[in-house]
Structures are given as structure tokens and as C-alpha cells.
Amino acid sequence: MPSRRLLYGTTAFLSAFLLFLIEPLAAKQILPILGGSSAVWLTCLVFFQTTLLVGYLYAHWLTRGRRNSDLRFQRRTHQAMLTFACVALTFGLLFGPGLSSSTHPVATIFWSLTRTIGLPFLMLASTSPLLQLWLSRSEADTSGRPAPVWFRLFALSNVGSLLALLAYPALIEPHLTLRLQRALWALGFCLFVVLSWFVIRSQSSSATVFAPEADSASEPSPRHHRWLWFLLPMAAAMQLSAVTAHLTINIAAIPLLWVLPLAVYLITFILAFDRPAFYRRPIVVRLLVVMLASLGYAMTKTDFSLPITLTILFFLIECFVACLFCHGETYSLRPQRASESTLFYLLIAGGGATGTFLVGIAFPLLFDGNYDLAIAFFVTALVALAATWRDGWTQRLLWGTATVLLFSLTFMLHLYFTRNSLAAMRDFYGSLRVTQGFAPVQQAPMRTLLHGTIQHGTQIFSPELSHHPTTYYAADSGIGLALRFCCNDATRPRKIGVIGLGTGTLAAFGKAGDQIEFYEIDPQVEPIARNLFTYLRDSPAKITVVPGDARTSLASEPPQRFDVLAIDAFSGDAIPLHLLTAEAIQLYLRHLAPDGILAFHVSNQYLDLPPELALLAENAHLQSRNVVTGSNQARGEFRAEWVLMTADPAFFDRNEIASLADHIHRRPHLRLWTDDYSSLLPILQTGDQ
Numbered sequence: 001m002p003s004r005r006l007l008y009g010t011t012a013f014l015s016a017f018l019l020f021l022i023e024p025l026a027a028k029q030i031l032p033i034l035g036g037s038s039a040v041w042l043t044c045l046v047f048f049q050t051t052l053l054v055g056y057l058y059a060h061w062l063t064r065g066r067r068n069s070d071l072r073f074q075r076r077t078h079q080a081m082l083t084f085a086c087v088a089l090t091f092g093l094l095f096g097p098g099l100s101s102s103t104h105p106v107a108t109i110f111w112s113l114t115r116t117i118g119l120p121f122l123m124l125a126s127t128s129p130l131l132q133l134w135l136s137r138s139e140a141d142t143s144g145r146p147a148p149v150w151f152r153l154f155a156l157s158n159v160g161s162l163l164a165l166l167a168y169p170a171l172i173e174p175h176l177t178l179r180l181q182r183a184l185w186a187l188g189f190c191l192f193v194v195l196s197w198f199v200i201r202s203q204s205s206s207a208t209v210f211a212p213e214a215d216s217a218s219e220p221s222p223r224h225h226r227w228l229w230f231l232l233p234m235a236a237a238m239q240l241s242a243v244t245a246h247l248t249i250n251i252a253a254i255p256l257l258w259v260l261p262l263a264v265y266l267i268t269f270i271l272a273f274d275r276p277a278f279y280r281r282p283i284v285v286r287l288l289v290v291m292l293a294s295l296g297y298a299m300t301k302t303d304f305s306l307p308i309t310l311t312i313l314f315f316l317i318e319c320f321v322a323c324l325f326c327h328g329e330t331y332s333l334r335p336q337r338a339s340e341s342t343l344f345y346l347l348i349a350g351g352g353a354t355g356t357f358l359v360g361i362a363f364p365l366l367f368d369g370n371y372d373l374a375i376a377f378f379v380t381a382l383v384a385l386a387a388t389w390r391d392g393w394t395q396r397l398l399w400g401t402a403t404v405l406l407f408s409l410t411f412m413l414h415l416y417f418t419r420n421s422l423a424a425m426r427d428f429y430g431s432l433r434v435t436q437g438f439a440p441v442q443q444a445p446m447r448t449l450l451h452g453t454i455q456h457g458t459q460i461f462s463p464e465l466s467h468h469p470t471t472y473y474a475a476d477s478g479i480g481l482a483l484r485f486c487c488n489d490a491t492r493p494r495k496i497g498v499i500g501l502g503t504g505t506l507a508a509f510g511k512a513g514d515q516i517e518f519y520e521i522d523p524q525v526e527p528i529a530r531n532l533f534t535y536l537r538d539s540p541a542k543i544t545v546v547p548g549d550a551r552t553s554l555a556s557e558p559p560q561r562f563d564v565l566a567i568d569a570f571s572g573d574a575i576p577l578h579l580l581t582a583e584a585i586q587l588y589l590r591h592l593a594p595d596g597i598l599a600f601h602v603s604n605q606y607l608d609l610p611p612e613l614a615l616l617a618e619n620a621h622l623q624s625r626n627v628v629t630g631s632n633q634a635r636g637e638f639r640a641e642w643v644l645m646t647a648d649p650a651f652f653d654r655n656e657i658a659s660l661a662d663h664i665h666r667r668p669h670l671r672l673w674t675d676d677y678s679s680l681l682p683i684l685q686t687g688d689q
Helices: 002-034 039-062 071-095 105-143 152-172 178-206 223-250 255-274 281-299 308-332 338-366 372-387 393-418 478-485 505-509 525-531 550-556 582-590 610-619
Strands: 421-427 430-438 445-451 454-460 495-499 515-520 542-547 562-567 592-601 623-629 640-646
Touching (some): 002 039, 002 178, 039 071, 039 338, 071 178, 152 255, 223 255, 223 308, 223 338, 281 393, 338 372, 430 525, 478 505, 478 562, 478 592, 478 623, 495 505, 550 582, 610 640
Parallel strands (some): 515 542
Antiparallel strands (some): 421 430, 430 445, 592 640
16 A cells, blocks of 8 residues: 555656646746746746646546546546657657747747647646545555545645746756756656556556445535635635736746745645645634735835835735635535545636636736736635635624725725826736826926836926936936947937837937837837827937837848847836847847947846846957946936947947946856846845845
8 A cells, every 4th residue: 555655646746846847947938939028927827727727627527427437448548648748748849839929929828838738738737636536446445445535645746846846946947958958857757657657557457446336425515615616726826826927027027936926826735735734724814814904005005115025025925825725725625525536626726727817818808907916815805705604703794894995905006097097008018007297306297108017218298308318218328328429420320229119218319310120029019109208209210110029020130230229128127038148149249230239228126137248248259338327307317227238349448438337247157148048046136226
């Protein structure tokens, strides 16, 4: 018996390890296809949860009806599916992610993941519920009485998942290239297939026919329990998705911030299913109320920010408490019949898939603003009300009040976002809003473009400032200096490239005869820049906007001979890493004039980007400098940090440049970013900047 449990436990552990190792790996591989958008991981999460549901559905189908007692059919079907998965994995490794379109991003992600890892992922997902049922039946056959479901196997698989998630950003991503990661994962999957064949052989040799009436002594689960098997995991998945989206939009779309909330989510599964004594409902309920109330209140203070460490910590603690409540309640309602175990896991997976679908796909289509966190908090309170309804009026009053207050919070956020808003829209690439107010000094009308909570451009509508570049693009900023002194012949027309449109502020630098080409992946941005701001239409330069991902567009164009190419493609406060690799620099140089200038906007609360850019410049035989300028509230100018690169040795010797441009301090042990390797962990800043 111990040897059988060892085999089953090892197989479940390895399957879960591989399952959650491939998630950040596959998402990172897809990230450049869609401009490094923070929504890529969330959409991948929807795919993973949906495929997990299909895997559980396959396990449920394989063991229902007549197939319940037909072990030969189960064995042959599962062996065939494992074989097909190996073939599918081989083709996926040979042909890569495939589709590279930013027009239909959700379809692109789903198709790319399906053709590369779809079937192997499905087989890994089906392992835990299948092994639990097979082990229960094998032990029932041996002992002559029905064996209870070994729910610890589910916790063991979650330990494997957690180890994979923690290992990826800490050990795997910083040291291994994507190509080597894929190869090692494929070898791990082959080992999993071998172990699965041993499991199948042990099942067929030791188990004969399982009689469905053998576990009829246990009472069937009531209907309201089955509803909660679905609703509680749905609320937990909404918490996971909303917290992940908030962190990745406002910090960075990187595996570290993908896996931290998911690791917290899995830890609560492990504690609930393997250490149920840890779940003390009275304590957890009180903590959950406090966390929902405090973070709900903090969400109303949009002008308040905390250091990155505290921000991440607070949201992870709230996610932990909420998910522990949901998963602890789910485990307390677990079925006693072995025959209901696959249905139990199927409904858990269904709830998880529904929760991630709502936050990742449905809400961006349904709402103009980003209310994901507020709605997740509201749903958590509503589901808590349903789960504790039978515990008396105290719990009903507590969670009924919390539900009403959190619904009111969502409504108040909607009123806040629509107040003074000229336009609000949301799609895969983020939530955009244009507000109108008054400049703090001149009291002239001012419009601001926000991506989430981050300002991406302003314009002051006064006679002296309406054509003046504001925010990060002042005349003495890094990009301002590059545009003013890029050409030895100041009279000739310039050709300027800009990755990232925003409000089109850089068009204010355009002169008659100049050509300015903007590259913009988000289709919502250009109508905003043309209709609600006047930089583009007032510029005497010839303006062109190229839709789609900049790297994809530049790769398909002939050399443009830009005098200046500005890289300013932020998503919220996050950066698209695929625009900051050695291969990207070489692509930019192909489109740059011999003495042209690359200007990288690196103003960021959380990441120290200049040292990595200095390394990229050195690799491309370019000189680099850091230009940091202060704010000027009267002119609407923000503190800005730009890194300039050029092959022209005389550019940084000019008096106007030398007085503002600083040499970049190098960080030890930094590694060159390439399309096959990148890690933000070494340049993460933990203090408030």
C-alpha cells in the first residue's frame, strides 16, 4: 500500500509541478506578440483555468456511467490520450507559438496556447482527480471495503504547483533561456508520461471491478453544497485575477508579479485540503471583513500611494485571507462518496474558470472603467453570505451589511471615474480615461489621459501653453534635448519615430517639413489623441500613425533613417520588455540614421532601468547617458528620466547636453536582456521613489 501511494503521490506532484511551470513560461513566450501588455497573463490564466476545467471534465467523463466499472476502457483511453499529448508537444516545440496578430489578442493567445501546449496541459490537469479516484478504488478492492478519498493527494499536487511557481522567477527565469526552459519542460513531461503508464499498469493489475453501490453507505451531497463547490472557488478566482491585474498593470507585466498572487492562491488550497485545522473560521471571517473594509476604503483614495513592497504585501494578504476562506469552506463541504469526487473537482475547476473569465475577458467588454477589484470584493462578500447563511442572524447581518457596502463602493467608484470624464473606454490593452479640469497654477482648462491610474499625457488649453509639450516631454527633458540637437544641420527637415502615441505630445516639437511616425498598438488611443487633444492636428509636421506592435511593424518596413527614435510604450506603469532587448536595439539601429539618437523613457516608480539600458548600449557599441529633469508645475512638466543612446561621439560633448546628461551607474551581475532571456528581479526597486 505505501508503495502504491508513493507512486501515485510522485505522479501527482510531478504533474502539478509541470502544470504550473509551463504557465509563466508559455505566457512569457507569448508576451512579445501582443506588445508586452499586462493583460496577456490574465488571458493566459483564463485559458489555463478553462483547460483545467476540460481536464477535470475528461476525468469525470472517463469514470462515469458504464465506463465507471470498465477499467480496460479507462486504461486504453488514457494511454491513447497520453500518446497523442506527446505527439502534440513535439509539434508544438517544432513550430513554436505560431500566430502573431495583435488585432484579435484573446483569440491569438487561445490559439497559440492550444496548438503548443493544449493537449499536454489537459492531460496534466486531469491527473489529480483521476489518481484520487483510482487510488480510492484500488485500496477499496484490496481491503474489501470502500476507501475514503485521499484528499491529501490534491494538497500534494498543490505543493508541486507552488514549488514550480516560486522556482520560476527566483531560479529558472534568471538563469535559463526560454529555449532551454522549453527543452527541460518537455523532458519532464516525458518522465510524467512514463510514471502515468506505471500508474495505469498498477491500476489494471490490482483493481478488478468497482461496484458503484460500494460507497452508497455515505449520504449524497445536498444540492446547496454543490452550488457552493462552484461559487466559492469562483470568488477565489476573481480575487486572484483582480489582484494580479492590479499589480501587473501598475507595476510590471513580469512572471514575478504573475506568480505571487497565484502562489498565495495555491497556499490556501494546500492549507485547506492538507491542514484543515489551520482554517479557523471565526478568525478568518474577522480578518476577511477587516481586509475587505480597509482595502475597499483605500481604493477610494486614488491620490494615495505606498511603497511597492507594502502595496504588494497588502494586496497579497487580502488575497490570502479571501482565498483561504473560500477554499476552507469548500473543503468543509467536500463529498463523502468517492463517486462524487470527480464532480467535486469539476465544479471547483468550473468556478475557477468562470471567475478568471469574468475578470479577464467579460469585464473589459462590459465596463468602460476598471472596477475589477471592487466587484471581486463585492462577490466575495455575497458568496460569504451564502456560505454562512445557515449559521444564524449574526453572520447574515455581518455579510449582508458587507455586501451592501461593497456594492456601494463599486457604484461610488463608477461615479468618481465618470466625474469630469470626457471619455472612458476599455479593451484588452487597458482602461483609458480622459478627464477635464484646470491647471493648478494657470487655472486654464487642462485635459489628462490616464491609463488606469497613471497619467499618459496632458494638454493645457491656454494661448501660451496649448502648443507647449507637458508632462515627461519638456524642452529640457531627455527627449526634448534629443529632438533639439539631433541634427548638425538645424535647417533640414527631421524624421522622427515614436513608439507609443499617448496624447501625441511629441508632435508639438514638429516643424514644417518634419515627418513624425507614431507606432501604437492600442486602437483606442489614436481617436483620443486626434479628437480630444490638439497636438497632432496643430503640428506643422507630417504625422503618421502606424497601428500594431512596434517591433512587428518595424520588422516589416524598409529602413526609415530616423534622426530620433523614441521608445515610450508604457502600459499603465508597466513596460513591455520585448522593446528593451538586444535584438530590439539592433532592429532600431537598422531604422536609425548613422548619427541618430535612441531615446528611452524610463520614468518608473518600481524599476531601475538605466543600468540595463547601459548594458544594451554597450553591447550595440553605442554611448549612453541618463537625463533626469525636475518638475515645473507652472508649465505642467513632470519629473522625467530618459536614457539617450547614440553612435555619435560629439553629441554628448555639446555644452547643452553635457550639463544635463549623466553617466549611468552600473549594477553588478546584470545580464544582457535578449528575446530569449530577461528578468526584472535584479533591477526591482523596493523603496518609494
